[in-house]
């Protein structure tokens with residue numbers, strides 16, 4: 001039986017996250033939207049608090065590291081653990097600001113990748129490291145099996161060569177998890193992930209991108225030119241094992257997509273709440289007891305958006321619940337991300353519309369949320385890619401059979 005009810009302890013933590021988002025994160029939103037590429041130094045202190053909560057157990061392992069499977073406490077069969085805590089806390093933080101959440105030290109998507117596949121020695125060695133995720137290249141985005149970056153064995157090291165683009169937190173993080181091929185002639189089976197620490201000779205941040213939204217978050221191009229990393233920095237198995245190896249690397253997405261869905265849920269809720277207040281001030285009250293066609297157009301629109309949002313919220317919790325219970329969640333992770341990201345895009349833009357000129361201006365954060373939410377339907381797999389994965393899983397077709 002599925003149980004999407006967060007535990008009491010989780011609620012306490014979620015409430016704390018909400019308070020932090022309200023008092024600390026949201027007030028910084030506009031400042032760092034306008035000051036693109038300026039480092040939000042206020043987050044250093046906040047990150048230490050989050051670390052402290054995690055270490056004290058109050059955070060129940062929430063955050064980027066909370067996606068590790070199999071260490072969620074009880075084995076009763078039905079449990080809500082750190083995946084659930086992670087998505088709930090991310091929803092709150094992104095109700096505050098998505099760009100700032102993405103700039104939070106030690107909460108990178110690379111941290112989730114490390115938590116997903118690192119062995120115990122690597123986990124200990126990399127504890128406290130802020131890690132970005134570097135998959136995308138100038139010639140490869142959605143088709144991640146087409147990457148050109150290589151990692152050649154040389155003595156006790158791998159030598160990495162290639163260029164990665166659009167690396168979130170790529171300038172600020174301490175390390176990046178880089179996807180590279182051990183042998184391009186062996187196709188995607190040879191793709192592995194490597195931790196490359198900043199300052200490693202041969203690795204350089206080439207440039208930062210200017211963006212539509214999430215401007216508080218830095219997005220970098222990183223070049224690897226004969227960049228040497230120890231063999232111990234390869235995550236997972238070094239064997240080239242048919243498609244199983246690549247499937248292992250791809251599994252990281254099953255853990256990170258619910259997190260991106262949670263970002264979308266948080267951002268969408270922020271827009272809904274502000275819009276509801278505006279409607280109230282204008283004398284429009286959505287009525288849950290009457291059919292939409294008997295209500296004002298704005299109220300009916302609002303109710304439809306809220307229903308969509310609720311579906312996204314539930315799908316996101318379901319994807320996390322399945323992960324917490326040690327079951328494969330690839331289908332649900334993609335469904336949650338597809339639904340939540342599209343909902344956040346639709347809701348935020350329609351809230352701008354309902355608020356009219358105020359919505360379009362910088363008096364409110366509505367226009368910003370409409371810009372910020374767009375990325376959630378692009379990175380970690382676009383809308384179309386999530387739909388493709390969903391279709392493959394439902395129809396039981398391979399990536400060769402349905403592309």
Ligand SMILES: Cc1cc2nc3c(=O)[nH]c(=O)nc-3n(C[C@H](O)[C@H](O)[C@H](O)COP(=O)(O)OP(=O)(O)OC[C@H]3O[C@@H](n4cnc5c(N)ncnc54)[C@H](O)[C@@H]3O)c2cc1C
Nearest residue numbers: 133134135136140141142166167168378379380382384403
């Ligand atoms: C702000 C930002 C931050 C990012 N952060 C990171 C990061 O931290 N790490 C990282 O590795 N990458 C990151 N990315 C890159 C992101 O993951 C890619 O942009 C995304 O995967 C899409 O790849 P692409 O841009 O090459 O588009 P393409 O793959 O070229 O796709 C273009 C369009 O075609 C559609 N499409 C592609 N294939 C199919 C198909 N088979 N069927 C139907 N439609 C299809 C796509 O949905 C899309 O609409 C980031 C991007 C941005 C903009």
